[in-house]
Amino acid sequence: MSDIGLPSDFLRGGSSSFTEFLRRVAPEQLPGRELAGGGQVPEVPHGTTIVAATCADGVVMAGDRRATAGSMIAQRDIEKVFGADDLSMVGIAGSAGIAVEMVRLFRVELEHYEKIEGTLLSLEGKSNRLASMIRGNLAMAMQGLVVVPLFAGWDAQAARGRIFSFDATGGRYEEHGFHTVGSGSVFARGSLKKLHDPGHDIDTTVMALLQSLHDAADDDSGTGGADLQRRIFPVVMTATADGVRRLSDDEVGRRVDRIITGRHLRPDGPAAPVVTTSGADADDHGEEEAR
């Protein structure tokens, strides 16, 4: 890149997208670009489980701290949940190197648009930008370097929290209630099915997500549990009308300690009732069966 002056490319008209600008002036800096090609892909760190759930006040996302390379733990304190901008957050599972680069580019992309246009992108717009970035990574995904992000944020227009998931071809799907990605996602999803309630407050939802990560770590070797000796806890972020906030290690630590105390009594975690007996959120079918 040119370090001094402003080359004519900088002054040319074009879109408000930083990615498109980068593709024009410095394509070698796009995530994973130099890696595309044949040959065996070496074993690289993979991020594991990310969970997210909506609640009455917005949406919460959490991720464990483990990265694995094959059967080895590559890193025990990796961070896989990031604030994308003031109102949205993104969590990553899959090939960690490319995913982290992609998140870095995504954050610049959102900020760049905001500065040039003077307004924020809509939440749908942000998720579409992320989808097109994932689509750009398809060649790498075919070689096994898949990036699986989970995107969530506060939709200012609709005044609620929303979650979007993606597939390797850039397919974008809105998720209702909760969603999980990564190697431990199956176990976390089963756990959240029983614990999540869209009417809960932020605090309860944070607790439900931490429980689901604990369940994922319980059954999936790739997902890291809370590291009590080193005091390494999952990253938890919330997005509400007030913006994105990351819970401090202290706040998460206190909750994890409570979960662990509870699991001393019942190692499988809190028990859910086998039938839904009452409550406004119970659907008709459930109520019928309960009677």
Added chain:
Amino acid sequence: MTMPMYVSPEQQMKDRADYARKGIARGRSVAVLRFAEGICLVAENRSQSLHKISEIYDRIAFAAVGRYNEFENLRIAGIRHADLRGYSYDRADVTGRGLANAYAQLLGTIFSSGMEKPYEVELIVAEIGDDAGSDEIYRLTYDGSVADEDHFAVMGGEADAIAERITALRSAKGIGDEASLTECVQIAVAGLAGERTLGVDSLEVAVLDRSREQQRKFRRLGDAELTEMLS
């Protein structure tokens, strides 16, 4: 065949400078002042959507007067320059000085090339540091010259008259660079207004505020906040 008329280089430069100056003098002015917590940018601007002041990067802001399409182009180029630098290296490696140099090169080249008409713009690149001592206000003119302004800078139609008023107001109130934001905005607005009164709807005000917790220190002042400050 007709011969082109000979024009001396001095005359050519003077003509181009006059042309640019005339264009700039038609525009409403912008004042940029230091205050205790950073740098405050105040523009007389009747449009709510066509901005003269903008965020460039975490600690860098941009203000301009002159032809809108030209400085808008420069603003976008500046954001691209800063974002590309921050993405390639690190956020800490984006500096106001680097951006001011890039603008100076571009404006200087266009002014002296003779191929294009000179830009009818003046720019300010403001950057805040960790303390008031490392804050910088760079003022760039249409020919690419850069000045590093000590306390405040004014550009636009009546820049000199406004600068005099601001100097007088500062010494009358006995406040300098350690002024509070409210004092600073009041002085800037009074300086820009002169005999007139400027309402909130004809002002555009933003700050680079060191005390902000976020990484991005740029913030626009809303109408409500501004009304309170000026009352």
